[in-house]
Amino acid sequence: MNLNPAKIPDSFLNMSVDDLNERIIEIKVKLGKRLQILGHHYMSDEVIAHADERGDSFALAKIAAQTDAEFIVFCGVHFMAETADIVTALNQKVFIPDPGAGCFLADCARIRDVENVWREIETVSSHKIIPITYVNSGADMKAFCGDNGGLVCTSSNAAVALKWAFERGDKVIFFPDQHLGRNTAFALGIALEEIILWNPDEALGGNSLDSIKQAKVILWDGFCIVHQEFDVGYIEKLRQVDPQINIIVHPECDFSVAQAADFMGSTAYIIRMISAAQPGSHWAVATEKNLVNRLKSSYPDKRIEILQSFEPYCKSMAQITLTKLAYQLDQIDRGNLINQVIVDDQYVISARIALNRMLELT
Numbered sequence: 001m002n003l004n005p006a007k008i009p010d011s012f013l014n015m016s017v018d019d020l021n022e023r024i025i026e027i028k029v030k031l032g033k034r035l036q037i038l039g040h041h042y043m044s045d046e047v048i049a050h051a052d053e054r055g056d057s058f059a060l061a062k063i064a065a066q067t068d069a070e071f072i073v074f075c076g077v078h079f080m081a082e083t084a085d086i087v088t089a090l091n092q093k094v095f096i097p098d099p100g101a102g103c104f105l106a107d108c109a110r111i112r113d114v115e116n117v118w119r120e121i122e123t124v125s126s127h128k129i130i131p132i133t134y135v136n137s138g139a140d141m142k143a144f145c146g147d148n149g150g151l152v153c154t155s156s157n158a159a160v161a162l163k164w165a166f167e168r169g170d171k172v173i174f175f176p177d178q179h180l181g182r183n184t185a186f187a188l189g190i191a192l193e194e195i196i197l198w199n200p201d202e203a204l205g206g207n208s209l210d211s212i213k214q215a216k217v218i219l220w221d222g223f224c225i226v227h228q229e230f231d232v233g234y235i236e237k238l239r240q241v242d243p244q245i246n247i248i249v250h251p252e253c254d255f256s257v258a259q260a261a262d263f264m265g266s267t268a269y270i271i272r273m274i275s276a277a278q279p280g281s282h283w284a285v286a287t288e289k290n291l292v293n294r295l296k297s298s299y300p301d302k303r304i305e306i307l308q309s310f311e312p313y314c315k316s317m318a319q320i321t322l323t324k325l326a327y328q329l330d331q332i333d334r335g336n337l338i339n340q341v342i343v344d345d346q347y348v349i350s351a352r353i354a355l356n357r358m359l360e361l362t
């Protein structure tokens with residue numbers, strides 16, 4: 001598909017926030033149940049305010065698989081909209097207000113590299129290997145996992161996905177987020193010596209033959225640029241000031257950060273933990289700033305801060321603006337179906353197999 005967003009005319013670019021909100025609400029009322037707007041938690045306040053459903057990538061994938069809406073507007077990044085297109089029916093159309101909103105992490109695993117590495121590992125290991133891809137990956141990666149007996153996972157169900165894989169194979173290769181893979185495998189009791197990192201630019205991924213044979217989990221060398229902004233030094237500083245502070249981190253953070261934290265879990269887990277926490281309790285959260293700031297304003301009775309001296313944010317998520325959402329809806333209303341996300345037919349069936357294996361996990 002064309003990853004360039006449709007050009008927005010000046011009449012829209014010059015509209016006030018009030019007028020944009022009014023136009024969005026007007027179209028939502030007009031289209032009713034034919035339209036569903038899905039919003040990821042990392043969206044800005046002004047965009048998420050219009051979401052019919054908000055959630056993390058797992059929750060939104062499940063909602064997309066269940067909705068009957070004809071038009072699904074995905075306020076998130078591109079791979080999420082692709083996932084929605086894969087799990088919806090042919091008569092449903094998925095849109096993203098800016099198709100150029102990619103994901104640094106998803107781009108870490110290119111299918112050509114992955115296929116080369118898969119072949120390389122097969123030549124040196126006779127073990128049965130199950131591929132798992134984090135949902136933050138392209139449709140081609142999901143299809144690869146579907147074709148090779150594997151599945152998709154999110155940060156909400158990575159542990160269950162790993163268990164599923166070990167019931168069917170001897171080893172797992174985990175794409176593309178090394179940190180989610182390492183943190184989850186270690187939490188399941190797999191020793192660090194049994195978890196290796198595969199650098200696709202090096203022979204044998206930079207590993208010895210012995211370490212490959214002994215490995216239970218092979219991690220792809222990918223990471224989320226936003227979640228690498230958190231560090232152990234800052235945790236130590238906060239603990240010196242307040243020994244009672246609760247440190248809660250997303251599993252895309254580095255292993256050292258995850259180990260130094262009190263709690264680790266998906267976006268949905270972080271929200272659950274903080275919503276259920278005692279009034280007056282103090283929390284430092286390692287994830288994207290829009291979510292942390294929303295938690296802060298939703299729970300003024302708790303002390304909530306981001307786990308860094310600045311506010312790490314996802315530039316890709318920030319590409320979805322109120323203006324782009326309003327223009328997207330305006331064009332749908334006029335029958336001009338811009339920014340539709342259509343996954344290449346060659347990937348749909350296999351990617352759906354991998355996604356359905358995930359959706360059936362819980």
Ligand code: SF4
Nearest residue numbers: 103104105224226314
């Ligand atoms: S926060 Fe990280 S993983 Fe999430 S969309 Fe942004 S770059 Fe991708």
